[in-house]
Amino acid sequence: APSAALSCVLPLGPHLVATGDDGGGLKVWDLRKGCAVLEAQQHEDYVSAMAVDGAGRMLLTASGDGTMGVFNVKRCRFELLSEPQSGDLTSISLLKRGKKVACGSSEGTIYLFNWNGFGATSDRFALRAESVDCMVPITESIMCTGSLDGVIRAVNVLPNRVLGCVGQHPGEPIEQLAVVPGGQLLASCAHDQKVKFWDISSLGSMVVDEYRKKKKRGGPLKALSSKAAGSGEDFFADLREEPMAAAPTESDSDDSD
Secondary structure (H helix, E strand, O other): OOOOOOOEEEEEEOOEEEEEOOOOEEEEEEEEOOEEEEEOOOOOOOOEEEEEEOOOOOOEEEEEEOEEEEEEEOOOEEEEOOOOOOOOOOEEEEEEOEEEEEEEEEOOEEEEEEEOEEOOOOOOEEEEOOOOOOOOOOOOEEEEEEEEOOOEEEEEEOOEEEEEEEEEEEOOOOOEEEEOOOOOOEEEOOOOOOOEEEEEOOOOHHHOOOOOOOOOOOOOOEEEEOOOOOOHHHHHOOOOOOEEEEEOOOOOOOOOO
16 A cells, blocks of 8 residues: 555556555555556645546546646556646546546536646636535536535536536535436535435536636525525525625626636
8 A cells, every 4th residue: 555645546447446545655556466667756745636538548637736747547647747736736536528537626616627728727717616625517618516515516618618516515525526317416415424315417407608707796596406505595695795896797707818
C-alpha cells in the first residue's frame, strides 16, 4: 500500500484499480499480479478524484495543488500536468461523449478542458456555491454537483447553466454523489451521516436553450422536485446574498474567459 493515506480509489476494469493518496501519489494495481504496474508522484498535494475514458486507456486525476494529471494506463506512463488553477481541484467528470473534461474547485468554479487539450482550460464558469466538492454526470451535458453549503445543484455544460436544486443536506457539506443503476435516482451522503436519494428522472429530458434569460440577481435556486425545496421558501432564504459587483449569479454563470 502507499506510504500516505489513500484519498480516492477508482476501478479501471476487471483487474485494475487506481489509488490516489494524500501525498499526491498515484498507483495502478493489477490484481492478477498483486502489485502496482504504474507508480507516479507528479502532484504536490492530495489526489482528490480520478476519472478514466471509456476505453480504459487514459486516467485523469484532480489534485489539491490545482492541477489535472494525465496518465496512460495502457503504456503505464505519465503524460502531462495541466496549468495550475485557482484553489484545489476537488472533482472530475467526463462529458459530451468524452470530448470534454469538467473539474470542480474549492472556490466554486467549474473548469472545462477539451479532450487532447489538457494543458489549458477551454472554458470556466462560477457557480453561486462555496465549492464544488463532488460531481457526477447524469447525461452527456448535465451533471449534479455537491457543495459545502449542502446543496445539490443540477448544472448544464455548454451552454453553461445552473438548472436548479436537486436536493440538499441543510447546512452539512456533501461528501459524495452517485447515480443508482437505472439512472432514475441520485444518492448523496454528507456530514449528517445520512444517505439520501433524489429523483432525477426529469433531468434526462431537460432542454437547455442557448439564449440566456435574465433573472433577478440573488434570486433563489429553482427547485427541480418537491423534496428539493426542503421546507419551502424559508430554506432558500439563507442562500441569498447581498448583490456585489463582482459576484457571479446563477443566470450569469456562463461567462467565459
